[in-house]
Every structure is written in C-alpha cells, then in structure tokens.
Amino acid sequence: MKFKNLKIKKYIQDALVDLNFHQLTPIQEEVIPKALEGQSIVGKSPTGTGKTHCFLIPIANELRPNVKEVQAVIIVPTRELGQQIYDELKKITRYSPEYIDLRLYVGGGRRDDEIKRLELSQPQVVIGTIGKIEDLAFNENLLKIHTADKVVIDEADMVFVPEDINRIDQIFALFKKDIQSLVFSATITDELSRFVDKYLNKSVNIDLSGKKISKDSIKHVFIKTKNKDKNKVLLDLLKIMNPYLVLIFANTLEEVDDLSKFLGNNGYPNAKLDSSLKPRERKNVLSRIKKGEYQYVVASDLAARGMDITGVSLVVNYSLPVDIKYYTHRSGRTARFKDTGTVISLLDFDDEKYLGKLYSRGLDLYFGEIVEGMFKETKYQPRKKNKYDEEIEVLHVKYPMPPKVKPNYRKRRKEKIAKETKQIKRKRVEDIYKKKAKND
Structure with a gap:
C-alpha cells in the first residue's frame, strides 16, 4: 500500500512526498487505517519498522488547529526519543496552513519557562516523559491533558517499569474514559500486559514481531569467549568486520568507560554514549555520529531506548544484557526498515536457557569463531532437555x-x-x- 492511497489531508501528503515516503511498511499498513478510524491499538513490532509514523500521521490528520487545547499526548521513555518524535511531527505538519502548537516536555527543559507558557496557553500536541507530564499535569495542574482525544505510548516496555506504574495510573486517571490509545512496543512485559488488561480491553492487537521480520533482516551470532581474552577477541572481530558503523554495548557505566578507553588506546577512536552525559553533551555526540564522524560507538542501554541512529551495520554485545528485552532493543539499532544487519554477542558463559529463549522467538542463531584471521560460523541447534x-x-x-x-x-x-x-x-x-x- 502507498501513502498516496491514504485518506489524509493534502498538506500531510505533501510533507510525506518531501520525506520520500512512498510505500507503507507492514506495521504501518496494519495500523494507520485502523488508527484513522479511531480504534485503540496495541502494536508489537521490532524497532526500525516505522512505528513512529503509525501514530504521527493519524494525530496530524485529526488535529483541529482552531481548537486551542490539548488534543494528543505522546508518552516516551527518554528525552532523546521525545526529541526525535517532536522533530518528525514538525516535518509532517510543516505545510499546515494554520499554526499547530507542539510542545516537548522532557528532563533538562527550563521548568519556569514551561510553567509561564502553560499559564498563557495550552499546547495542541504534548510529547513528553512520564515524570515531566506527571509534574505539569498532576502535581502542578497546569497541563490540561483531560481534553486529549488521543494518547500514545511509544517504546511501551521501557515506559512500563515497576517504579513508574503509579505515575502512569495518575496520568491515565486524568484522561477521558473513551480516549483513543495507541501503544507500541518491541516486547510485551508483564507490567504492560496488566496495563492493557486494565485500560485497553477493547483494543486491537497487532503483532508483527514474528519470525519472518527478524530472520530476514538480522543475523544473530555468538562468539564463545570463556577462557579467552575478551578484549583481544573484540579487536580481532573489529579488524575482520570493518563495519560502516558499529554500536558496541556494555552493561555498566564503568564497563562503557573502560571499553571506550581501551578501544581508543588501540587505534579505534570512538564515541561514548551513556547516562553520565549531560543532555547537551549527548545531543552533540549524537549529532557527530549522524554526520559520520565516528565509525565506532560504545554505549549503554540508553542508546537502545528509541534513539534513531541510521546506518548501523553491526551491533556488538560486549556484555549480554541480563534482561532479554534489552537484547531485542539493542538488536533493533541495526537492520532498520529494509536494511540488513548483524548482531554479534561475546558469550562469556554457556547459557543454554538464554539462547533457547532467543531461538524460541524465531531468531536464526549462529556460533562464530575467529580462526587464523577468518570469521567462521556454525548454525546453532538447541540442546535437548535432560x-x-x-x-x-x-x-x-x-x-x-x-x-x-x-x-x-x-x-x-x-x-x-x-x-x-x-x-x-x-x-x-x-x-x-x-x-x-x-x-x-
């Protein structure tokens, strides 16, 4: 299906043409027509499949520029994702004949200025993190989200964490009972399932996370590093692969810092992305990555939470994440849209259960080994239970x-x-x- 066949406003069509958007992705083809009809939806699909425009296009199409009140709320887990969505919505609405008031509420903003502006007028579209929306809408009672017709939760498995459940309940208590809800996630956690049962019992479930999507686009390889020098294995791997852009994930800030220094000292200048960076520093690093100034990026799971870095041909898990949902998010940094990519994990333990879970999700798994400067692969076969x-x-x-x-x-x-x-x-x-x- 093509975007020109969608029944949406002409100014949105013009913007999509400018963005070179022609063919809908599978998740867009399933979601957008239903969302335009006003249905509530829970969409499960890997990152990089076009989920963002599944909700931005319906929101833009239904906006009433002459109504100066909150009409849509988009909840995100991180400021980076919020900024990306804000920028994309700006692009889609750029040709609107009337001004549309979009506002971004995330950490690092000037709270006093935000409050003063809210005292004067309400935004028409709110994009923000849980904490910021709770502060302005619930605690301060200045952001009037009760008028919203649509609420979106993007990267929902990262929003619905145990420590934020009460905040989510407080925010949803302010919405209309019949509000259209659009929830998108790469994985469905227990917390998210309970939320769906509580608030979205009439929603349409769309699951495109199946075997075909993952198998066709991403190769998953594991290199056993037990009794080996893990750092040397990584250096040998980077020398052989010579990726266009690689994201190397570690589990802790200390590990990210040590790994970044190690690579730099061994001839691999790199960018470091983790939660220790201040918002301005993080924005600067991301900008330089997008300009192609870095080939190697060392990151914590911050970079897997909705950050859009294009051109990643290789993801390396220096340390496998304990929570398997983070494996999904890390993997989604490569093979975005119709691209292909490789995920290589350094396996310093023999965890059959971990591999078995990935295999059961329909992923094709391989074991890799570096022999005499060559990279060899063997296909993974699950071990039978005893x-x-x-x-x-x-x-x-x-x-x-x-x-x-x-x-x-x-x-x-x-x-x-x-x-x-x-x-x-x-x-x-x-x-x-x-x-x-x-x-x-």
Whole structure:
C-alpha cells in the first residue's frame, strides 16, 4: 500500500512526498487505517519498522488547529526519543496552513519557562516523559491533558517499569474514559500486559514481531569467549568486520568507560554514549555520529531506548544484557526498515536457557569463531532437555514468587534456587563419571 492511497489531508501528503515516503511498511499498513478510524491499538513490532509514523500521521490528520487545547499526548521513555518524535511531527505538519502548537516536555527543559507558557496557553500536541507530564499535569495542574482525544505510548516496555506504574495510573486517571490509545512496543512485559488488561480491553492487537521480520533482516551470532581474552577477541572481530558503523554495548557505566578507553588506546577512536552525559553533551555526540564522524560507538542501554541512529551495520554485545528485552532493543539499532544487519554477542558463559529463549522467538542463531584471521560460523541447534534441566526448572515452581513479596524473600529465594541448582549440576557430573567408570 502507498501513502498516496491514504485518506489524509493534502498538506500531510505533501510533507510525506518531501520525506520520500512512498510505500507503507507492514506495521504501518496494519495500523494507520485502523488508527484513522479511531480504534485503540496495541502494536508489537521490532524497532526500525516505522512505528513512529503509525501514530504521527493519524494525530496530524485529526488535529483541529482552531481548537486551542490539548488534543494528543505522546508518552516516551527518554528525552532523546521525545526529541526525535517532536522533530518528525514538525516535518509532517510543516505545510499546515494554520499554526499547530507542539510542545516537548522532557528532563533538562527550563521548568519556569514551561510553567509561564502553560499559564498563557495550552499546547495542541504534548510529547513528553512520564515524570515531566506527571509534574505539569498532576502535581502542578497546569497541563490540561483531560481534553486529549488521543494518547500514545511509544517504546511501551521501557515506559512500563515497576517504579513508574503509579505515575502512569495518575496520568491515565486524568484522561477521558473513551480516549483513543495507541501503544507500541518491541516486547510485551508483564507490567504492560496488566496495563492493557486494565485500560485497553477493547483494543486491537497487532503483532508483527514474528519470525519472518527478524530472520530476514538480522543475523544473530555468538562468539564463545570463556577462557579467552575478551578484549583481544573484540579487536580481532573489529579488524575482520570493518563495519560502516558499529554500536558496541556494555552493561555498566564503568564497563562503557573502560571499553571506550581501551578501544581508543588501540587505534579505534570512538564515541561514548551513556547516562553520565549531560543532555547537551549527548545531543552533540549524537549529532557527530549522524554526520559520520565516528565509525565506532560504545554505549549503554540508553542508546537502545528509541534513539534513531541510521546506518548501523553491526551491533556488538560486549556484555549480554541480563534482561532479554534489552537484547531485542539493542538488536533493533541495526537492520532498520529494509536494511540488513548483524548482531554479534561475546558469550562469556554457556547459557543454554538464554539462547533457547532467543531461538524460541524465531531468531536464526549462529556460533562464530575467529580462526587464523577468518570469521567462521556454525548454525546453532538447541540442546535437548535432560532430566537435570527439568529438575532445575521445577525449582522455580517449588519456590514461587508471590504477588506480595516480604522483605528479603526475593534474595532468600534466589539463594535457595542457586544452592539446589548447584547440587543438581554436581549430581549430573557425578552420574557422568559413574557411567564412564562402569563402561571402562
């Protein structure tokens, strides 16, 4: 389906032509017509598939420029994503014959100026983070979001984190009961599922996160680094791959800093992206990356949370994220839209369960190895479960996690499971030796 076939205002069509938008992506083809009809939608699709315009086009089309009140609210997890969405909506509405008041409310803004402006007038479209919207709409009662007809939650799995659930409830209590809700996410977390059940029981669910999308665009490779110098493996890998632009992810600020210095000292000048940077510094680094000044970028998961960096041909997980949803977000930095890309993870532990979860999501997994300056791949095959694996899985049923957790219970539960897991693994080794001795 082509954008010119959508029943939308001419000024939006003109802007889309300028942006060289012609063919809708699969998620856009599924979502935009339904959103234009006013349906509430929960859309699940990998990053880089065009989700942003699934809600920006319907919002722009339904705006009434002569009505000077909040008509749409877009909630985002980070200031960077908020800025990107604000910039994109500016592009789409640039040819509007009447002025449209778009306002961005994220951390780092001048609060006094924001309050003064709100006392004079209301924006027509609000783009902001949970904390900022809660502050201005709930605490200060200055941002009048109760008039909104549409609410969007982008990168929803990053918005719906346990510590922000109460904030979300407070904000949604201000909206109309029949408000059109558009929720987009790469993964569906437990918190997000509970929200959908509570507020969006009449929504249309659209899931395009399936096997075909991931398999066709991204190759997932794992290099075992156990008993190897991980830094040397990384240097050898970068030398062989010579990517156009690579994002190298680490799990902690300290690891990002150490890795950035190590690469710089070994002839790989790089940009560093993490939460320690001030907003102005982060904006400057992103600008330089987009201008092509850097080939190598070392990042924390901040860069996986909706930041749009085009041209990434390779993603390297120096450390695998503990939470598998971050693997999805990191991977989504490459193979955006119709591009292809590779994700290479340095595997310093043999975690069959982790790989099994990725495999069950329809990803084609490969093991990689660097041999005499050449990169060789073998296809991953999931290991069949044995009785010991099943015994370990039963432990999580044996020690369940109740809805209300008492102090220190989580820690004691983890210790009990770890202790019994160790005993099961030890028994497995003993059984192997007994069997071997018997055969000898």
